[in-house]
Structures are given as structure tokens and as C-alpha cells.
Amino acid sequence: MNLELSPEDLAFRDELREFFAGAVRPEYRTAIRAGLRPTPQQLTEWQATLAERGWGAPTWPKEYGGTGWTPTQLYIFETEAARADAPIQFHQGLELIGPIIFTFGTDDQKERYLPRIISGEDWWCQGYSEPGAGSDLAALSTRAVRDGDHYVINGQKMWTSYAHVASHMFCLVRTSKEERRQQGISLILVDMNTPGIKIRPVETLDEKHHTNEVFLDDVRVPVSNLLGEEGKGWGYGKVLLDRERAVGASTALRLRSQVDAIYSAARRIPFGGATLADTPAVATQLAQLEIEALTIETMVMRLMADAAAGVDSGPRASMLKLRWSETLQKVTELWTEVLGYDAAVFEDLSGEGVPEDMPLALQGALYARVTSIYGGSSEIQRNIIARRSLGL
Amino acid sequence: MNLDLTEDQSMLADSIERFGTERWPAADRWRLLREAGAKGVPELWGEIAELGWLMIPFAEEQGGLGGSFDDAMVLASGIGKHLLPVPVSTNAVLVAPLLKDCPAEFLEDVMTGKVRVALALGDGDSRFDHLNVATTAERTGAGYTLNGVKNFVADGGDADHFIVPARTSGSGAELEGISLFLLSRESDGLTVETYRSIDNHRHCRLRLSGAETGSARLLGEEGKGGLPLGMAVKGGVLAQCAEAVGAMDALCNLTLEYLKTRSQFGQPIGTFQSLQHRMVDMFIAYEEAYSITVRATLEAKEGVMDRGRMASAAKAKVGQTSLFVARQAIQLHGGIGTSDESVVSHYLRRLTMLDMALGNASHHLQRFAAIA
Numbered sequence: 055m056n057l058e059l060s061p062e063d064l065a066f067r068d069e070l071r072e073f074f075a076g077a078v079r080p081e082y083r084t085a086i087r088a089g090l091r092p093t094p095q096q097l098t099e100w101q102a103t104l105a106e107r108g109w110g111a112p113t114w115p116k117e118y119g120g121t122g123w124t125p126t127q128l129y130i131f132e133t134e135a136a137r138a139d140a141p142i143q144f145h146q147g148l149e150l151i152g153p154i155i156f157t158f159g160t161d162d163q164k165e166r167y168l169p170r171i172i173s174g175e176d177w178w179c180q181g182y183s184e185p186g187a188g189s190d191l192a193a194l195s196t197r198a199v200r201d202g203d204h205y206v207i208n209g210q211k212m213w214t215s216y217a218h219v220a221s222h223m224f225c226l227v228r229t230s231k232e233e234r235r236q237q238g239i240s241l242i243l244v245d246m247n248t249p250g251i252k253i254r255p256v257e258t259l260d261e262k263h264h265t266n267e268v269f270l271d272d273v274r275v276p277v278s279n280l281l282g283e284e285g286k287g288w289g290y291g292k293v294l295l296d297r298e299r300a301v302g303a304s305t306a307l308r309l310r311s312q313v314d315a316i317y318s319a320a321r322r323i324p325f326g327g328a329t330l331a332d333t334p335a336v337a338t339q340l341a342q343l344e345i346e347a348l349t350i351e352t353m354v355m356r357l358m359a360d361a362a363a364g365v366d367s368g369p370r371a372s373m374l375k376l377r378w379s380e381t382l383q384k385v386t387e388l389w390t391e392v393l394g395y396d397a398a399v400f401e402d403l404s405g406e407g408v409p410e411d412m413p414l415a416l417q418g419a420l421y422a423r424v425t426s427i428y429g430g431s432s433e434i435q436r437n438i439i440a441r442r443s444l445g446l
Numbered sequence: 447m448n449l450d451l452t453e454d455q456s457m458l459a460d461s462i463e464r465f466g467t468e469r470w471p472a473a474d475r476w477r478l479l480r481e482a483g484a485k486g487v488p489e490l491w492g493e494i495a496e497l498g499w500l501m502i503p504f505a506e507e508q509g510g511l512g513g514s515f516d517d518a519m520v521l522a523s524g525i526g527k528h529l530l531p532v533p534v535s536t537n538a539v540l541v542a543p544l545l546k547d548c549p550a551e552f553l554e555d556v557m558t559g560k561v562r563v564a565l566a567l568g569d570g571d572s573r574f575d576h577l578n579v580a581t582t583a584e585r586t587g588a589g590y591t592l593n594g595v596k597n598f599v600a601d602g603g604d605a606d607h608f609i610v611p612a613r614t615s616g617s618g619a620e621l622e623g624i625s626l627f628l629l630s631r632e633s634d635g636l637t638v639e640t641y642r643s644i645d646n647h648r649h650c651r652l653r654l655s656g657a658e659t660g661s662a663r664l665l666g667e668e669g670k671g672g673l674p675l676g677m678a679v680k681g682g683v684l685a686q687c688a689e690a691v692g693a694m695d696a697l698c699n700l701t702l703e704y705l706k707t708r709s710q711f712g713q714p715i716g717t718f719q720s721l722q723h724r725m726v727d728m729f730i731a732y733e734e735a736y737s738i739t740v741r742a743t744l745e746a747k748e749g750v751m752d753r754g755r756m757a758s759a760a761k762a763k764v765g766q767t768s769l770f771v772a773r774q775a776i777q778l779h780g781g782i783g784t785s786d787e788s789v790v791s792h793y794l795r796r797l798t799m800l801d802m803a804l805g806n807a808s809h810h811l812q813r814f815a816a817i818a
Contacts, residue, residue: 055455055516056448057744063447126447317818334812341815345738345759352737359449373730433723440722444702444729 057355059130067130074138077103083139084411086308087315088389088418089382089425090262092141094177094219100141101174110172111148118156118164119172125358129303132354136307145301146215147171147178151224154241154290158282163243167222181211181225181244181268188212189434191226192235192288196270198227198242204274205229205242207250211268213428217253218266220246225270229284241287243279250274260420261400301429302371303354306378309347309385316340316389319411323392330392339388346381350374369443372435379425379432386419449740455520461497462521466528469493472700475529475789482531484642488604490532495559499534503542503681508553513542515681515747519688519739526692526800529792531646533601535689536803540565540600540682544609544626544665544674563628564605565678566652567804568598574805576611576679577672578619581654583612583627589660590614590627591635596652600682600803603640603648606631610652614669621672626665633657645796680754683804684746687739687760690768690800694732697775697793701728704779721778728774731767738763755817758810765800765807772797 059067082092091097104110112131114120123131135142152171155163170176187194196209207227217223223244230238244251250273256265282290317340320331330336353374360367389411390397396409397416426432440446451459469490470478478487494500502517504510511517518539525534538556541563545553555561572578581594592612599608608629616623631638635657640650666674705716705725715721742760750756772794776783783790801807 055451055740055744056748057741058748059447129447337815337818338811341811341818342762344818345763345811345814348741348756348759349734349738349763352741353733355447355741356449356733356737370733373733376730377734436723436726437719439726439729444722444725446702446705446716446722446725 059126063126063130066127067134070131070134071138073107074134074140077107078138078140080139082141084315084414085418086139086141087312088411088414089305089308089312089386089422090414090418091144091264094144094216097141097144098174098177101143101172104143105173110174111152112143113149114152114156114172118152118168125362129355129358132304132307135304136311139311142304142308144177144216145304146180147176147222149301150180151178151243154224154281158290160278162278163281167243176222177216177220179214179217179220179223179246181214181217181223183213184210185212189431192239194226194228194239196225196227198229198240198275200229200277201274203277205277205280207242207244207270207273207275209270211270213256214253214266214268215264215428216266217246217268218255218263222246223268224281226287229287232285236288238285239287240284241281241290242275243281244273244275245279248273248275258421259423260417262417262421264421302375302378303357305382306350306354306374309350309378309381310344312382312385312389313340313344313347315411316343316385316392319389319415320392323394336388336392343381343385343388346377346384350377350381353377366442369439372430372438375429376426376432376435379422382425383419383422386415386422389415390419451520455517458502458517458520459524462499462524462528465494465497466524466530470528470530472528472696472789476787476792479529479531479646479792480786482646484646484648486604486646486648487531490530491537491562491604492559494530494532494534495557500538500559501557503534503539503685504553504557505542505546508542508546509550510542510553510557515684515743518681518685519743522685522688523692523695526689526796527696529693529696529789529796533647535682535685536600537562537564537605539685540678540804541609543678543681545628547666548628561607562605563607563609564599564602564650565682566596566599566602566608566610568596568651569611570595570597574809575619576804577621577624577676579611579613579624581610581612583614583625585614586658589658589663590625592627592629592654592657592659594654596654598803599650599652601647602638602650602652603642605650608652609665610654611671611675612654616669621676623669624672624675625668626671626675627659628663628665629657629659633659643799645792645799647799676754679804680746680757683754683757683761683810684739684743686800686803687735687742687757687764690764690797691732691735691739693793693797693800694728694735694768694771697771697790698725698728698732700790701725701775701778715778724774724778728771731771735764735767753817755814758805758814758817761805762807762810762814765810768797769794769801769807 111120116122184194198205198207225242225244229240232238250271252269254267321329323330399408400413402408501510503513505513522535570580583590583592610627610629614625637653638650708715738760742756745756775790782788
């Protein structure tokens with residue numbers, strides 16, 4: 055057993071470190087440490103920067119334009135990205151639909167879509183949840199009816215993150231009524247410019263527009279946009295959800311620098327002749343959170359080892375997602391707490407300027423509430439572990 | 447980067463598994479432990495010595511098997527899993543690096559289980575701060591005379607020798623000036639008060655009033671014992687983390703088995719979601735404890751100099767998660783989990799003591815914060 059990196063891995067790490075040092079824009083740093091995404095425009099720029107270097111799709115095999123990296127290399131990449139406070143690549147194209155396209159898609163679909171995911175030219179959103187189908191996704195009722203060479207889609211999607219900037223949506227729809235609810239569901243790729251699509255923003259508590267309702271009214275999509283086989287979409291969907299959890303690896307490695315951000319804040323705030331960081335209450339909470347971050351980092355290493363060994367990493371990924379989201383919530387809450395009255399300054403109305411970490415720390419804390427809900431809520435993750443790993 | 451056990455380590459794990467299953471089977475463990483009572487099970491120590499396990503924490507130069515942190519982890523974890531009442535973490539792993547300059551015959555006696563050595567901790571009012579030594583050692587004639595109290599000699603109840611940290615200079619928690627002495631149980635001026643803890647381990651308190659030791663009994667250089675003492679405690683902390691992780695592994699699995707077989711309201715209780723989620727949280731706690739223990743163990747092995755910060759992270763996290771798991775295991779077992787008859791209750795007793803020994807979670811959390 056060892057944690058040591060081979061000379062090749064060390065050289066690779068240095069190469070990454072040098073790249074990130076030159077490529078990462080420091081102005082996103084506080085937002086990233088607050089667990090917030092940079093703007094879609096900034097994310098698209100970042101994707102293009104990585105693509106130019108040949109690193110646009112770190113988890114993909116080489117034949118589809120990916121890096122073909124080993125799990126260890128991927129771990130090093132994510133560790134260095136975290137160390138440099140680089141933006142986290144937007145995952146819905148790269149990690150969710152991309153792998154489904156290269157696994158189940160036609161040659162035409164692969165040629166059309168994959169390169170534009172890597173370059174950042176296309177932005178994909180996920181048309182899964184509906185008003186009546188949240189955790190119980192199989193209850194979805196959006197219908198696609200075959201009409202000649204087209205499917206005609208009618209229904210409503212909910213909590214569609216970034217639909218307002220997306221060029222495409224991968225959408226779970228019902229193509230037939232079967233005995234089992236999971237049957238008769240298909241996965242269809244939809245161009246967001248197709249007539250009949252209406253997007254309404256969902257305003258959220260963090261005042262950051264990231265999610266939407268999507269109304270589909272007689273949306274005509276060519277039959278060639280069906281992914282895989284008709285009626286088999288649920289199976290692909292499940293593979294997707296597994297990958298969505300694996301995305302946890304990239305986010306979970308950020309926790310340590312997020313804790314560092316609170317240390318910095320606590321150290322600059324004077325308290326009782328010293329700083330807030332020196333008070334036992336704050337120091338103990340920070341220590342606890344740093345230990346959680348170190349633990350979670352090591353869980354990521356174990357997840358990567360599973361991936362390398364070809365073991366079912368689903369339950370461990372669910373554990374990671376659970377612990378990461380809970381810890382991120384605690385981190386951003388403590389950050390807000392440490393800021394004291396500064397946390398009241400959410401928007402500057404007088405032109406005086408806002409304190410350094412605000413409104414991002416509080417926005418991060420409020421945004422973090424959704425992390426234990428999206429991608430399968432904490433309760434759903436526990437159900438998955440109980441069923442798949444414990445046989446309950 | 448490789449987190450898999452080596453072939454040798456897998457073989458060791460298998461051999462402990464066999465020994466635990468055959469010699470100390472889960473179904474009889476409560477009875478064996480109860481029967482042993484205050485006298486403990488001294489014969490087990492000789493049996494595991496025969497299997498060569500006591501050689502694992504000693505370096506090759508000492509005639510041991512290498513003393514690597516990850517081998518000790520595999521050993522301690524197997525012992526924790528089977529709740530074997532053998533104090534390997536304390537009477538072998540913890541003391542091994544401090545005995546490195548002892549004569550070969552003495553080391554052989556230790557590794558074959560003929561002689562037991564324990565480290566004297568809990569100096570005066572120092573609580574868990576092991577470098578805060580108030581016990582004094584004064585040069586007198588050919589040797590030293592020791593004065594002080596050691597409240598917790600970890601598994602010292604049956605020890606023949608004690609390693610006693612004492613000050614030859616300096617004060618408080620200064621690293622400089624701590625000397626380590628090897629003291630026979632029979633020394634003049636030494637009173638040994640043996641006691642049993644709730645996990646049936648046997649410890650003792652040392653009262654040193656003018657205890658005399660020959661000059662040959664000084665371990666290492668005079669005044670330079672602080673650093674090796676800190677390093678040894680780190681190794682002991684890691685072994686105790688591994689022992690707790692092994693116990694958590696066993697607890698998670700036997701509780702899961704219980705959920706699948708115990709019926710109430712006409713169905714296995716494992717069909718109830720509230721219990722399923724508790725069970726999942728126990729397995730997550732185990733995963734966390736295992737992860738941080740492996741991390742700290744491998745960093746120690748690779749010589750990362752962090753003043754024991756990562757080991758403290760592990761001890762804190764393992765203390766918290768192991769007690770969570772043991773308490774949940776009892777809750778899920780219901781009343782029977784609290785009984786002496788159920789091995790579940792023995793695990794909580796052991797884990798409570800493992801958390802305390804070498805500093806509890808709250809101590810190591812403070813220590814982790816202080817080193818930041």
C-alpha cells in the first residue's frame with residue numbers, strides 16, 4: 055500500500071500545476087470557494103481553454119476525443135484543479151449525456167455531438183424531473199408520440215438547470231404505456247431552438263438564476279434524435295444517474311480549499327485581542343471541517359481505486375455524494391457565521407461596496423441547500439446504498 | 447498510489463480471520479469474556495506470539511518483521527474485528543520503537559511473549575498530553591531515582607517492565623529533557639496498582655517514590671526521549687484507530703445480519719426505511735473511519751512530517767464514528783444489544799476505551815487545531 059506518485063505521475067502533476075497557474079483567472083476564486091459556479095460564459099471559456107490543451111474531456115476515452123487518463127491521473131487532475139481554484143467543468147454534457155452518446159449513440163450522433171461538447175460550443179441541459187416526478191422519476195408523464203419521421207413531445211420539465219443557456223436538452227419521455235412504469239420511457243435529444251419550447255426561470259433563495267421550468271408544446275424532433283432504442287431510456291437514465299454521482303469526485307476535492315477560505319476570513323477578523331480563528335469555538339469547528347474534508351478526499355481516492363479495478367462504485371459514490379453535500383453545507387454555514395454582521399450585506403444599495411466574501415459566502419450557503427436534493431436526494435442515496443450494497 | 451493490501455498483508459489478514467473465527471468465535475465471545483473476567487486471558491498472548499504476530503511491529507534490525515505502519519494496521523484491525531483480548535496495539539506496536547536499542551535476548555523475549563512491556567502514560571495531571579511530563583528522574587550513583595505518578599499504563603496490568611518517561615531537565619510540555627526508562631515491575635520504590643477497565647483490559651497505575659533504576663535502563667540518550675515518545679504514541683494511535691475500524695466492520699455486518707433476520711410486525715425489521723437509513727449511516731461511518739485511518743497510516747509510513755497532525759485527524763474521526771456505530775448497533779438490536787449476552791455490548795465497551803486510550807476524539811480535535 056502506498057500513496058506515493060510514480061515519477062511519471064509526478065511529472066504529470068507538475069505539468070498540470072504549471073498549466074493551471076497560467077490559465078486560472080483569480081477573479082473567480084471566492085465564488086468557487088463558496089461552492090458557486092462561475093457564469094455560463096466563464097464556464098464556456100474555461101471549457102474552451104481546456105479543450106485547446108487537449109484536456110477538454112478528462113474522463114473520456116481517447117477515441118472520442120477524451121484524454122484516456124487512468125483513474126490516478128484523473129485524481130491528480132482534479133486535485134490540481136482544486137489546488138488552483140479552477141472552475142469545475144459543467145458536467146451535464148461532459149459527464150451525463152456525452153458518455154451515453156458514445157456508449158449507445160449512432161455514429162452520426164457521435165460525430166455531431168461529441169466534439170461540440172468538448173469544445174464547449176454546445177451546452178446540454180438535463181430534462182428529467184417533472185412537477186409530478188421528482189425523487190420518483192419513473193412517474194414522469196411527458197409524452198413523445200411518433201408522427202412520420204418525427205416525435206411530437208408534449209409535457210413539462212422542472213428543475214432544468216441552465217435550460218436558459220443550453221443549446222440542447224437530453225430528455226426522458228414516455229413513448230408508450232406499459233405495465234411497468236420504467237418501461238416505455240425513451241431518451242431523446244432535443245435542440246433547444248425547436249419551436250414549442252418555453253422556458254420560465256425558477257427564482258431560488260440564493261437569488262442566483264440557475265434553474266428553470268421547461269414547457270414542451272408540440273415540439274417536433276426528428277426520429278434520428280432518439281438515443282439508443284425506443285422504450286429503453288430508463289436503463290440509460292440509470293447509467294446517467296450513476297455518473298452524476300461520480301461527478302462528486304470533482305466537487306468533493308474542493309472542500310479543503312473551501313475550509314481554507316473560512317480560515318482566511320476568521321484570521322482577518324479581530325476578536326478579543328487576537329483573531330476569530332483563535333477562539334476555541336471557531337478553531338474547533340474549523341478543525342472538524344478540515345478533518346471531514348481530508349476524510350472525504352480519501353474516500354475519493356478509494357472511489358478512483360474502485361474505478362480502476364472495474365468494481366461497482368455506485369454505493370461508494372452515493373456515500374461520497376451524501377458526505378460531500380452535508381459537509382459543503384456546514385462549511386458555507388460556518389463561513390457565513392464567521393462573517394458576523396458582514397453577512398447582512400447581500401446587495402450594496404449605496405455604492406459603498408460590499409465586504410470581500412459577501413454576498414458569495416451567504417449565497418453559497420443558500421445554494422448548498424440544493425446539493426443534498428439534486429442528483430438524487432440524500433434519502434434516495436440512502437435507499438440506493440441500502441438496496442444495492444446492503445441487500446435490504 | 448495503491449490502496450490494496452499486499453499479498454503478505456492479505457495472508458496476514460486471512461490468518462487473523464482464521465484464528466479469530468476458530469479460537470475466539472463470535473457466538474461464544476461474550477461467554478469467554480465473562481468467564482475470563484478480571485484475570486483476563488493471558489494464554490492468548492502466548493498463542494499469538496507463536497503465530498509470529500508480535501514480531502510485526504519490530505524493525506528487521508531488532509529481529510522483527512519490519513515494523514511498517516500498514517502491516518500493524520492490518521494486524522490491529524483483525525484483532526479489533528474479532529474483539530481478541532490481546533493488547534497488541536499497546537504491548538507491541540506502541541512500545542516496539544522505544545525498545546530499539548535493547549539487547550537481542552530481551553527483544554526476543556518480548557517478541558515470543560515471554561516478557562511484556564507497557565508504556566506508562568497519564569503523568570500526574572497531564573491528562574492526554576503525553577509530552578507533559580512531571581515525573582522526575584535524578585541521577586543517583588550508578589543509576590536514576592524516579593518520583594511521580596503514572597495514572598494510565600496502557601495494558602500494564604500484566605506487564606513485567608514499564609517504559610517510564612521522566613524529566614531529567616526542563617519542565618511542562620518541553621520536548622527537551624524527557625528521558626525514557628525501562629523499569630522492572632519488581633523495582634524498589636515502585637508501587638503498581640492494577641485495575642480492570644470495562645472492556646476487560648488490565649491496566650495499572652504506577653506510584654514512583656524513589657524508584658531506582660540502573661544506568662543501563664535508560665532507553666536512548668538522556669533528555670532526548672521526547673521525540674521518540676511522540677513518534678511511538680503516533681504509531682500506537684494509528685494501531686488503535688485500525689483496531690476500532692476492525693470493530694466497526696464487525697459491528698456493521700452483524701447488525702445488518704440482525705436486521706435481515708429479526709422479525710417484528712410480521713416482517714424482517716430491515717424492511718423499515720428508518721432502520722435502513724440508520725444502517726446506511728453506520729456503513730458510511732465505517733467507510734470514513736477506514737479512509738482516514740489508511741490515509742494517516744500511509745502518510746506516516748512515507749515519512750510525512752506533520753507533527754502527528756494526520757494521526758490526530760484519524761484518532762478524532764475514528765473516535766467519533768466508532769462510538770456512533772457502536773451506539774447505533776445497540777439501538778438497532780434493541781434491548782438485547784444492551785445485554786452482556788450480546789457481543790454488541792462488548793464492542794461498545796471496547797470502543798469506549800479505544801476512544802479514550804492515547805487521547806480521545808475531543809483531545810485530538812484540539813490537538814489537530816493547535817498544530818494548524
